[in-house]
Amino acid sequence: MDTDHTPQAAGTVTPPTADALPAAAPRIDCRDINVFYGPTQAIHNVSLSFPDRAVTALIGPSGCGKSTFLRCLNRMNDTIESCRVDGQILMDGQNINDHSIDAVLLRSRVGMVFQKPNPFPKSIFDNIAYGPRIHGLASSREDLDAIVEKSLRRAGLWEEVKDRLQAPGTSLSGGQQQRLCIARAIAVRPEVILMDEPCSALDPVATARIEELIDELRKRYCIVIVTHSMQQAARVSQRTAFFHLGNLIEMGETEQIFTNPREKRTEDYITGRFG
Amino acid sequence: MLQQLGHLPMGWLLIALIAVFASIAFFAGRVRAERILLSGEQSLHSRPNYHGYFVAMWALVPAVLVALAYAIGAEGISRNQLVSELPPAFDLLSDAEMKTYLDSVAQAALAREDTGTDLVFTAVTHRYLEIRGSLNIGALALMVIGALGGLIFSRRRLGTSFRARSLVERGMETVLFLCAAVAIATTVGIVTSLLYESIQFFRAVPIWDFLFGTRWNAQTEAEFGALPLFFGTFTIALIAMLVAAPIGLFSAIYLSEYAGPKARGWIKPILEILAGIPTVVYGFFALLVVAPAVRGLAIWINETLINIGLTTEPLLAAQPTSALAAGLVMGIMVIPFVSSLSDDVINAVPQTLRDGAYALGATKSETVRNVVVPAALPGIIAALLLAVSRAIGETMIVVMAAGKSARISMDPTSDLTTITVQIVSLMTGETGFDDPKTLSAFALGLVLFAVTLLFNVIALRVVQKYREKYD
Numbered sequence: 101m102d103t104d105h106t107p108q109a110a111g112t113v114t115p116p117t118a119d120a121l122p123a124a125a126p127r128i129d130c131r132d133i134n135v136f137y138g139p140t141q142a143i144h145n146v147s148l149s150f151p152d153r154a155v156t157a158l159i160g161p162s163g164c165g166k167s168t169f170l171r172c173l174n175r176m177n178d179t180i181e182s183c184r185v186d187g188q189i190l191m192d193g194q195n196i197n198d199h200s201i202d203a204v205l206l207r208s209r210v211g212m213v214f215q216k217p218n219p220f221p222k223s224i225f226d227n228i229a230y231g232p233r234i235h236g237l238a239s240s241r242e243d244l245d246a247i248v249e250k251s252l253r254r255a256g257l258w259e260e261v262k263d264r265l266q267a268p269g270t271s272l273s274g275g276q277q278q279r280l281c282i283a284r285a286i287a288v289r290p291e292v293i294l295m296d297e298p299c300s301a302l303d304p305v306a307t308a309r310i311e312e313l314i315d316e317l318r319k320r321y322c323i324v325i326v327t328h329s330m331q332q333a334a335r336v337s338q339r340t341a342f343f344h345l346g347n348l349i350e351m352g353e354t355e356q357i358f359t360n361p362r363e364k365r366t367e368d369y370i371t372g373r374f375g
Numbered sequence: 376m377l378q379q380l381g382h383l384p385m386g387w388l389l390i391a392l393i394a395v396f397a398s399i400a401f402f403a404g405r406v407r408a409e410r411i412l413l414s415g416e417q418s419l420h421s422r423p424n425y426h427g428y429f430v431a432m433w434a435l436v437p438a439v440l441v442a443l444a445y446a447i448g449a450e451g452i453s454r455n456q457l458v459s460e461l462p463p464a465f466d467l468l469s470d471a472e473m474k475t476y477l478d479s480v481a482q483a484a485l486a487r488e489d490t491g492t493d494l495v496f497t498a499v500t501h502r503y504l505e506i507r508g509s510l511n512i513g514a515l516a517l518m519v520i521g522a523l524g525g526l527i528f529s530r531r532r533l534g535t536s537f538r539a540r541s542l543v544e545r546g547m548e549t550v551l552f553l554c555a556a557v558a559i560a561t562t563v564g565i566v567t568s569l570l571y572e573s574i575q576f577f578r579a580v581p582i583w584d585f586l587f588g589t590r591w592n593a594q595t596e597a598e599f600g601a602l603p604l605f606f607g608t609f610t611i612a613l614i615a616m617l618v619a620a621p622i623g624l625f626s627a628i629y630l631s632e633y634a635g636p637k638a639r640g641w642i643k644p645i646l647e648i649l650a651g652i653p654t655v656v657y658g659f660f661a662l663l664v665v666a667p668a669v670r671g672l673a674i675w676i677n678e679t680l681i682n683i684g685l686t687t688e689p690l691l692a693a694q695p696t697s698a699l700a701a702g703l704v705m706g707i708m709v710i711p712f713v714s715s716l717s718d719d720v721i722n723a724v725p726q727t728l729r730d731g732a733y734a735l736g737a738t739k740s741e742t743v744r745n746v747v748v749p750a751a752l753p754g755i756i757a758a759l760l761l762a763v764s765r766a767i768g769e770t771m772i773v774v775m776a777a778g779k780s781a782r783i784s785m786d787p788t789s790d791l792t793t794i795t796v797q798i799v800s801l802m803t804g805e806t807g808f809d810d811p812k813t814l815s816a817f818a819l820g821l822v823l824f825a826v827t828l829l830f831n832v833i834a835l836r837v838v839q840k841y842r843e844k845y846d
């Protein structure tokens with residue numbers, strides 16, 4: 101693991117806080133986020149920021165609002181009729197919740213990978229090419245070929261599929277499908293990649309590959325990953341946020357959260373006393 | 376005495392007897408099982424009720440068989456017996472006359488009008504009643520013996536380790552299988568008779584002439600070239616699909632992707648009402664409203680073209696009934712077939728696929744066009760195929776609004792005829808069974824059946840494949 105982002109030893113007198121991090125200007129800065137599904141509130145007053153070129157893990161018991169919060173970051177909650185999001189989410193100094201921001205454009209800057217691999221019913225090539233096509237990122241066929249190859253290489257899938265780009269995306273194995281989905285997200289040149297439990301449908305070997313890949317991608321993107329596996333959070337992330345019942349309980353360096361949590365509830369969750 | 380027995384209401388009696396024997400047998404079986412239970416320290420394999428069902432089953436089977444045999448054979452047996460006893464003078468009657476005579480005998484016997492002035496007739500009727508009476512008594516006796524025999528035989532077999540439950544289950548399975556078998560046998564019977572009669576027809580008219588002949592004149596001149604009928608059928612089905620495919624598909628997309636629960640709540644029922652309108656209503660709508668409108672439009676086009684000097688003759692046939700009128704209305708009729716099945720398959724496309732597209736920055740219409748519809752395509756194709764087969768087999772609308780001229784014409788405002796229309800007109804009116812005219816209807820029916828079967832089979836296959844992909 102890169103040492104740039106690892107904090108000083110966790111046992112210092114004052115535990116490191118978000119402000120003490122090297123990434124001074126966060127890629128995304130969320131302030132006082134409240135999310136409602138109809139009358140019920142799913143997220144309460146969460147303020148949280150995400151540094152660039154680092155992996156932030158969101159952990160917490162199931163139903164605590166991790167996915168809901170993640171989906172605020174690319175306004176996927178817009179697609180849910182009853183859902184209402186309050187608060188500021190700043191990217192490049194702009195509030196993405198502002199009405200002047202086009203959600204469609206935002207989503208080309210903030211890619212997303214889902215729990216279950218969801219390749220489109222198209223060929224492997226067309227799965228990757230779909231995003232660049234609708235956003236007009238490629239001016240020629242060669243351009244498009246280059247984007248597809250680069251995205252597949254970055255997702256570590258190129259060697260496995262280069263001979264069968266015209267095969268349907270659904271013909272791949274589960275782990276390959278998930279890497280295809282990551283490649284698909286990369287192809288539109290996002291700045292941020294959101295991942296909602298990307299390994300929960302995969303076997304341990306495929307999971308290990310995805311985790312390696314995430315560590316690789318960290319060098320270029322700001323990555324936010326929701327995971328229910330604390331080992332995974334510890335392995336891939338530099339920072340960890342712990343959610344409980346829609347509240348952000350604790351946020352800090354991953355090592356500190358796992359070795360020296362400040363909050364009792366965090367400690368209980370990490371040591372497996374609930375969740 | 377026997378004559379009186381001839382009047383017995385056998386239907387009711389047999390049913391009542393069956394019910395009585397079934398209940399007696401049930402209690403006989405259960406009581407015996409309970410006794411075994413009380414007497415011994417051993418427990419029964421099956422609950423007492425199952426022993427009851429088992430004995431009832433054994434009493435029921437012979438009883439029902441007797442009743443069925445009576446229902447099927449009684450009339451024929453008594454008539455045969457009666458005919459064999461009639462005096463030689465009756466031999467002069469032809470078969471048909473004899474049948475009429477026997478019918479009136481049975482009628483008179485049933486209505487107790489056997490005291491007329493015709494002494495021979497009265498005597499025959501009395502004899503008929505006597506024969507029926509002895510048959511009735513025989514049937515009742517047979518049923519009692521059969522049911523009691525079954526009861527006693529099966530009751531003996533009961534015991535602690537007797538597996539009444541498994542046997543009852545197997546009995547139930549047999550009953551259910553028989554019900555399914557009836558449906559299958561009916562289908563097989565219909566198809567066989569279609570095939571048989573068609574083969575008769577193809578003996579008189581070579582199959583090649585039938586399938587590819589271009590002159591159809593079955594009513595008057597015995598010309599059996601069915602190509603114009605196939606042409607008319609497919610033209611009208613094509614017009615119908617040109618209407619139903621886009622409207623049905625787009626309304627399905629609207630319903631499943633765009634409409635809120637409120638709009639969905641009233642649009643869906645309306646589409647279902649459309650599916651519930653009797654086709655004869657569509658038929659007179661086509662005849663009274665659409666056909667005149669089509670004709671008016673065609674006349675207007677003709678006049679306009681002549682006025683601006685493009686043509687000198689009228690271009691369109693502008694007939695009072697037309698392929699276009701029938702096709703348009705048929706299209707409206709099959710919209711719900713397309714829309715409701717398409718709506719189902721579109722709804723079955725997993726939400727995660729839509730999310731995947733949205734997360735890439737696709738707009739709603741891009742998502743629908745590039746992801747949802749392609750994912751649902753097999754199912755949509757199946758819906759279209761089912762609608763086509765429905766349109767091909769539709770009869771009432773075309774009978775009323777398509778016309779009767781068997782011709783091959785590219786002009787949609789001319790009247791065309793279809794397979795179904797011709798079957799109707801061949802089967803109504805004077806028909807003899809061995810006439811090639813009547814037989815040709817079977818050949819047409821066979822073609823219709825083969826085509827719709829093909830479409831349905833393909834559609835079902837496609838849907839099956841689609842299901843496998845998303846389960």
Ligand SMILES: Nc1ncnc2c1ncn2[C@@H]1O[C@H](COP(=O)(O)OP(=O)(O)O)[C@@H](O)[C@H]1O
Nearest residue numbers: 137142161162163164165166167168169180182
């Ligand atoms: N589409 C929805 N409509 C209504 N309530 C929802 C919806 N999605 C999630 N919720 C509710 O919001 C809360 C947080 O859910 P979620 O963000 O999925 O939790 P997590 O991902 O941490 O398991 C839960 O109580 C859940 O029931």
Ligand SMILES: [Mg+2]
Nearest residue numbers: 166167168296
């Ligand atoms: Mg979740």
